[in-house]
Amino acid sequence: MHVKSERELFRRRRRFPWFRTLLILGVLGAAATYGYRALRDFVEPFTPSAAPTPQPTPTPSAAVYVSAGEDAYFRGAVFEAIAAYEQALDMEPNQTDLYLELARLLTYYGQPERGLEMARQAVLRQPESARAWAILGMTYDWLGLPQRAIAYCERAVELDPTLPEAYAFLAEAYIDAGQWYAANETIARAAELAPDNVDVLRNQAYVLENQGNYSGAIAGYREALARHETQVHLYLAIGRNAGALGNLTVARNAYADAVEIDPFNVVALDQLGWSHLLLGDYDSARQYLVEALDLDPDAIDVYGHLGTLYFHQRNYEDALDMFGPALTYGEARSRRRTVLFSITTEDANGVGGAPEGREVAVAAFVHPSAIESPLRGEFRAADGTTGVRGMIRFDPVSGRYQLDAGGVPPAPSGKVYIGWFLPLYTPEGWVVRTDPIFPAPDGNAQLSGSTGVVKGPPIEYYYSTALSHYLLDQCDEALPAIEIALRIDPEDENALQTRELCR
Numbered sequence: 001m002h003v004k005s006e007r008e009l010f011r012r013r014r015r016f017p018w019f020r021t022l023l024i025l026g027v028l029g030a031a032a033t034y035g036y037r038a039l040r041d042f043v044e045p046f047t048p049s050a051a052p053t054p055q056p057t058p059t060p061s062a063a064v065y066v067s068a069g070e071d072a073y074f075r076g077a078v079f080e081a082i083a084a085y086e087q088a089l090d091m092e093p094n095q096t097d098l099y100l101e102l103a104r105l106l107t108y109y110g111q112p113e114r115g116l117e118m119a120r121q122a123v124l125r126q127p128e129s130a131r132a133w134a135i136l137g138m139t140y141d142w143l144g145l146p147q148r149a150i151a152y153c154e155r156a157v158e159l160d161p162t163l164p165e166a167y168a169f170l171a172e173a174y175i176d177a178g179q180w181y182a183a184n185e186t187i188a189r190a191a192e193l194a195p196d197n198v199d200v201l202r203n204q205a206y207v208l209e210n211q212g213n214y215s216g217a218i219a220g221y222r223e224a225l226a227r228h229e230t231q232v233h234l235y236l237a238i239g240r241n242a243g244a245l246g247n248l249t250v251a252r253n254a255y256a257d258a259v260e261i262d263p264f265n266v267v268a269l270d271q272l273g274w275s276h277l278l279l280g281d282y283d284s285a286r287q288y289l290v291e292a293l294d295l296d297p298d299a300i301d302v303y304g305h306l307g308t309l310y311f312h313q314r315n316y317e318d319a320l321d322m323f324g325p326a327l328t329y330g331e332a333r334s335r336r337r338t339v340l341f342s343i344t345t346e347d348a349n350g351v352g353g354a355p356e357g358r359e360v361a362v363a364a365f366v367h368p369s370a371i372e373s374p375l376r377g378e379f380r381a382a383d384g385t386t387g388v389r390g391m392i393r394f395d396p397v398s399g400r401y402q403l404d405a406g407g408v409p410p411a412p413s414g415k416v417y418i419g420w421f422l423p424l425y426t427p428e429g430w431v432v433r434t435d436p437i438f439p440a441p442d443g444n445a446q447l448s449g450s451t452g453v454v455k456g457p458p459i460e461y462y463y464s465t466a467l468s469h470y471l472l473d474q475c476d477e478a479l480p481a482i483e484i485a486l487r488i489d490p491e492d493e494n495a496l497q498t499r500e501l502c503r
Helices: 015-042 062-075 078-091 096-108 110-127 130-142 147-159 164-176 180-195 199-208 213-226 232-244 248-261 267-279 284-293 299-311 316-336 457-473 475-488 493-502
Strands: 342-346 359-366 375-381 389-393 400-406 417-423 431-433 445-450
Touching: 015 342, 062 078, 062 096, 078 096, 096 110, 096 199, 110 130, 130 147, 130 164, 147 164, 164 180, 180 199, 199 232, 213 232, 213 457, 232 267, 248 267, 267 299, 284 299, 316 342, 316 417, 316 457, 342 375, 342 431, 359 389, 375 431, 400 457, 457 475, 457 493, 475 493
Parallel strands: none
Antiparallel strands: 342 359, 342 417, 359 375, 375 389, 389 400, 400 445, 417 431
């Protein structure tokens, strides 16, 4: 799936005083009650108190948080809604609908890997729920695995042929897989079932966008907004399409509308700052970009855009201070969005750039909410013919991994076992893979290594880093960034020119 501007990795740090205050009051009330009783029992352990015992202050119920989440969602405060739904889920962890609401919102608002975790839990709890399968498919598509998304959305259609969202998400996966005809047919079916459904209207516009009809897409996103005018991700989509048309003023206004609805939305602030930069208003650009970075110190593209701003102002030292985190966090974002680790048998005489052999085991990574936490996956046999078991641990920041498996049979003659990180790519566009995995005679296999540099940050972050080093007379420091830029595009003129200048 091609990268969308609002699909960002890291979670923003936000405050939600309206329900935290309620929660804190409940806790303080309970603490006060406990303190009173403890003091009374200490002073008068054997004397019954004539005064009535104070009643504990009631704490909020799950229903209170659900109601607060719904209210926040319809106001456009999506991250506030996410926090409220998470509180409700902590209190009632078996509510499938809460997992689905969280999966949808987390995916739309920049955390599809966490949305995937929610959707998986929903399917486990209600395997016959068509909506659960449809949203599971959507999360896989937003994580760059449209073929798997298609399979899950088709399962949703089988379970409920009248569910419009199943067709809408299926059409989205079809268009990302390059199947335009199927996408057009499927989104038409969704529109027949629910012409006013916001998700249907959004995906109608998305299909048009991916076919290059940016004006039609903008009209479609506006039609969706007419049904739900506080959906920030729709304003971001309008801005993206207006930018593709070169209409920067319309793009800026769309991002400004998004910020007006949710002033704490990092992606909207970042895009508003970027549009001001493209329009030449550097002061406003810096204001919005710095504000976004204050809200989320891990925001990849904010670092890149600030670096670009400083570069244009010939402030190369500060530009490098921004491009460094942009590259580090950008690669970490790609690693964090790795969904699966697959072990296949490949030709020992030459392994290609993508898995081609028989899959013998697969591990689905679990994505913790903390961005610095490693991903972990438990192996299961892919085809039922082997008893592969064990774990893989993967650090998204460093790229280091540790595989420990058992029950691995000897590889067939002329074959070797190779592990693949899906969907994770090298700068050249090949699927990231491990060295050959050689099981011991007892079937145990261990392997550790690193993914190295992975595809993620835009090429301009690399060559701008190199140019900044060159202009500061630091060519030795420029060369690594030049090499990576040329791995992404061997014919990129900026990288080639910088390499020649350093020579």
